[in-house]
Amino acid sequence: MKYEQPSIGVYICHCGMNISPKVDVEAVAAFARTLDHVTVARDYKFMCSSPGQAFIIKDIREKGLNRIIVASCSPRMHEATFRKACEQAGINDHYFQMANIREQISWVTKDSNEATAKAKDQVAAAVARVVYHAPLTSREIPVKKSVVVIGGGIAGIQAALTAAEAGYEVHLVEREPSIGGHMAKFDKTFPTLDCAACIMTPKMVEAAQHKGITLHTYSEVASVEGFVGNFKIGIRQKP
Structure with a gap:
């Protein structure tokens, strides 16, 4: 230069x-x-x-x-x-x-x-x-339209469903053998005292059957590399 x-x-x-x-x-x-x-x-x-x-x-x-x-x-x-x-x-x-x-x-x-x-x-x-600034140029790189959602509780399930409905390929990672998180263990939800299972079960089924969502149960994130828009996530499934 x-x-x-x-x-x-x-x-x-x-x-x-x-x-x-x-x-x-x-x-x-x-x-x-x-x-x-x-x-x-x-x-x-x-x-x-x-x-x-x-x-x-x-x-x-x-x-x-x-x-x-x-x-x-x-x-x-x-x-x-x-x-x-x-x-x-x-x-x-x-x-x-x-x-x-x-x-x-x-x-x-x-x-x-x-x-x-x-x-x-x-x-x-x-x-x-x-004085020491250098001229830089912007460039575009391809971005894969996929999303990793870590945690298969009610928040993670809803996030996965929302992203999948928006057209993104979604990987939902849950460390337990089944998705559902803490809410699946409750009888009623606060503050309305509605039936927790009545709310949670349909969403669990929808996430499991959605063609845009891949479930990784009994799994954990092993590595994260890359940067925003181009992350590489390693997933380790428990034996």
Whole structure:
């Protein structure tokens, strides 16, 4: 991969009145301009707004920025928004870094000077980090539409039936010789005092006869490998 000299843009968000009353955003922007590799640093009332994103896109295209930092709210709120702005401007979205100066600083720090100092530290850390970011690409992998439900009690049986009805291949694993769990041992259910067997038995039969459900009774999960969407589950059946 060809090395590219970092050219960083730093954008400090006021977040309306959520950040600026505690954090001196102008001072943080001025501080950011003194950091290595920072080409431009701005503050704006709402960076997540269309005009705020336009600043980022314009600076990337006109000033040749190749890394972007936004100091604002939690990444859970608008990280995807700013990543899309980076992509729209023509740089890889993984050249983006967010600094949370709202939830982690403004909302929890009483003293303005202390909050501003913390925000400067957050921005400096983000600048130091984004220098080492690398461009990543997203790719799709095939996902097998199958589900493992661990535990054959009433909750597990219902989960298996729901998944099977949705079209998934289901493996229901139960460590006892039969499904049913604790509910199968009860006479009545709380709080209605309905007959437990009257509720449970039809579901047990339905799960056993459903073509989309494979029962693994007297079995335990032996191993779990892989990742979300592509797990490999090892099942050990007791002798």
